[in-house]
Amino acid sequence: MAFPGIWMTESESVLYRVVPKCACSTIGQIMYYSDHGQFYDGDIHDAETGLHKWAFEHSQDVISRNVYDRGSYAFTCVRNPYTRILSSFFDKICGIQRNGKRYRGNLVPMLTYEYGIDVGGHDGREPFDQIRSFRRFLLFARDTIRWRRPMDPDIHWSAMSGHVGTFVVNGGTYDRIIWTEKFNDGMSDVLKEIATPHAVDLSQIPRFNESEGHGPKRAHPVEDYFDDLSMHLVYEIFKQDFELFRYDFHNPANRLPIGEIDLDEVHAKLG
Template sequence: MGFPGTWMTESQSMIYRVVPKCACSTIGQIMFYSDHGRFFDGDIHDATSGLHKWALDDSQKLIETAVRDHAALTFTCVRNPYARILSSFFDKIAGIQRNGKRYRGNLVPQLVQSYGIDVGNPDDGFDFDQIASFRRFLLFARDTIRWRRPMEPDIHWSAMSGHISTFIVNGGRYDQIFFTETFNDGISKVLADVSTPVPVDVEDVPRFNESEGHGPKRAFKVSDYFDDLSRHLIWEIYKDDFQLFRYDFDDPDNKMPTGEIDLAEVHAKLGR
């Protein structure tokens, strides 16, 4: 199976297991900059050179060797599950993608037909009932994760623990896992522990939010989107994410972690 979703700098200074919707665009750009002294011109997910990726055939052997030998600092980044699933909805379901089309072609029309979701459109200013549509999307997301129908779960709303575990199960080990909510501190600790060809000043790095500006803005506070049923579904889907990564299930409006991540616990529980 190898190491899907894994990126490595060309200098092999660091290895990153991508977790979608957890600042992955900014992290990828920082890795690119640390080798080349410039940011990639475009979405870093589209880069086919300047950064080793498991999806690139020529990179796989290099990544596999570095991971097996633990030759580079290895890290990933996590995010509050409430905020992450909301971000997935507003970006991938309600938003228009960079190519000017809806995500995954017929996915949104299928959700409109099968789940009664309404996401508006740019012509009406994305005028729709955000709360009702999000809750229906959550039912769909649960169905994909629990029963793998009407489709396989998408990487943007499948559990963070699932992404992170594949790396461990296949022989990798993390040196650091940090929080999106304290991003500068987390990425600064990574950079402090590696030697890069080009120094990076984290305070000067812009945020590369590739989905921003292509869809509706969230109109309400986080807790307004989650009634009792929604929270039941969230716990069903993301129980391991809340527990392993120390997020507050009881208060959806508290985006901050409640404690530090225990790397030994993560490796023990996700390495089974």
């Protein structure tokens, strides 16, 4: 079986399913630090040594063994669907990426032409109607997820349950799912369950937000971006995310979960 998106420490202390836009850079750096006593110098997504990743052929056997034997503590991290899709818009659609170019080449010109989305000029620095453009982006995101047109859904705005579920479908079992909104509490609980070569003091860990600064700042409160139609679209796209991970669909202003995640339910519904 394949386990896409899985990272594991070289000490095999902990195994993590990456979910884009859900603190994955910070989690990866914590895992790296817990083995090596220092952070990776650069974007942890680019690291080719110091972590096992399913993308590396030499890591696949050891990851598979740990999944099936449950030799490593397995967890993932999720985020409020409203703030996650907003973050994807400002980072991937409005922002200039680390390579100095737009995300996925001709994606933004296509969105401008077919959906009338404005992104603040060629460098994203010009003022534009963020709410209007975001709501049009939501239509595009729904089209990619519902009908896979005009392209397949991107990992940054496809449902979290889809990412989380690949691990379950292929035979994995989660020991914990934590919330981005309660990150220190959740990550602290994970660290209590594992033995690491180097101790991790979460109070001293910076937030490695690799997308920060890519795009314009959000000019309005989260709830202002979501009218009744936008909320309907978000629910159509992320219904299972709201239900499994206990987020409040009815109130975009409430980013916090409203209940506890039931791991048995997650495994049953995603497996």
